[in-house]
Amino acid sequence: MDVRVQGTVAPDPFLSAATLLETEYKLTNPVDVQIRENPDERTWVAHYENRHVLNISRQAATSVMARELALHEFAHMARYEQHHASHTQSTEEALFLALAGKSVERRKLSHCYQIANHMKDIYADDITLELAPATKLIDFFAAKLATALADRPAEDGRPNCRLETHGSDPEITAVNAAFALGLVERHSLVDSSHRLYDLAHAAAADAPTVDLSAFKQRFRSLGSDPTESEYRKTLVDVTRAYAAAD
Numbered sequence: 001m002d003v004r005v006q007g008t009v010a011p012d013p014f015l016s017a018a019t020l021l022e023t024e025y026k027l028t029n030p031v032d033v034q035i036r037e038n039p040d041e042r043t044w045v046a047h048y049e050n051r052h053v054l055n056i057s058r059q060a061a062t063s064v065m066a067r068e069l070a071l072h073e074f075a076h077m078a079r080y081e082q083h084h085a086s087h088t089q090s091t092e093e094a095l096f097l098a099l100a101g102k103s104v105e106r107r108k109l110s111h112c113y114q115i116a117n118h119m120k121d122i123y124a125d126d127i128t129l130e131l132a133p134a135t136k137l138i139d140f141f142a143a144k145l146a147t148a149l150a151d152r153p154a155e156d157g158r159p160n161c162r163l164e165t166h167g168s169d170p171e172i173t174a175v176n177a178a179f180a181l182g183l184v185e186r187h188s189l190v191d192s193s194h195r196l197y198d199l200a201h202a203a204a205a206d207a208p209t210v211d212l213s214a215f216k217q218r219f220r221s222l223g224s225d226p227t228e229s230e231y232r233k234t235l236v237d238v239t240r241a242y243a244a245a246d
Contacts (some may be wrong), residue, residue: 001027007035009058011065017074020067020131025078027052033070035061045073045195047097052077068128068136075127076120085231086123091116094232104225111172112239118179119235125183134189138196141180148173149206166175174200174207175215181220209245 001018005011014033021027031052039059054073060066079087095112099189104112125137151168177200184190203213218238223230 002030004030005033005035006056007033007061009035009061013061014054014070017067017070020080021074021077021127024131025075026128027074027077028081029077029202030199031077037246043069043073044167045076047077047080052080064134065140068132068140070130071128071132072121072124074122078127079120079123082124085200085226085228086120089228089231089235090131094235095239097232098236099243102243104243107169108171108243111175112213112242114172114240115175116235118175118219119222120237121179122183122186122219126224129189134184134187136162138168138184138194140198141184142196145173145177145180145196145203148176149199149202168206169246170203171210171242174210176204176205178210178212178215179241181212182216185216186220186222210242211245214241 003014003018004013005014011033018031026064029048029051030052032055033054036055036057039057040244041055041057043056043060046055054070056069060069063069076087087244091113094116097111099112101215128138128182148168153242180196181200184194184196191197201211215238218234218241226234
């Protein structure tokens with residue numbers, strides 16, 4: 001596996017992630033790792049005819065999660081080279097089919113794209129969790145969910161224990177919680193006493209129109225190797241379920 005790190009960061013996390021991936025999977029195309037200076041930019045992957053590009057902020061590339069983030073993105077590349085339905089299906093096409101004739105708020109449309117990305121992430125993490133311990137990932141989920149809950153403003157505008165000034169959207173926070181639970185249950189990573197469940201239930205309480213259990217089950221039960229038609233239908237169904245959650 002050819003990994004080329006472009007930027008003044010230590011290449012070790014990326015090379016270590018590549019070594020892990022190669023124990024079970026092989027990437028045909030080389031990987032260019034491009035370091036971005038903006039810490040707010042999310043890690044993302046681009047695929048080209050003869051290479052993959054991993055874009056990652058300097059902050060993420062030098063964090064304690066660097067190897068895990070790289071392995072996750074390499075797993076997306078592996079799914080792409082496998083022509084896995086989750087990575088070949090056009091998100092735009094599925095959302096068009098799901099939402100045709102419906103009026104959807106811009107924020108909810110953005111959330112639908114995020115849900116589609118969660119479904120891709122499930123299949124990438126099926127690989128990463130086969131290759132590396134889950135401890136950091138679980139802690140990452142819990143920390144992100146706790147932060148989102150802390151950013152949730154009280155309905156009456158008065159401070160409470162989870163208030164900051166720029167609140168998170170409670171509906172997508174609940175779906176994010178369902179994704180986290182769906183993934184950990186899919187791989188039997190924690191039991192029901194884990195803090196992640198308390199956080200998820202708090203998120204669900206803030207978003208009564210979102211069925212946490214139903215979305216969790218949708219993520220948890222994704223078939224391992226769906227056909228393109230099966231995957232498209234699943235993505236259309238989950239998009240409609242979220243769009244109808246009012």
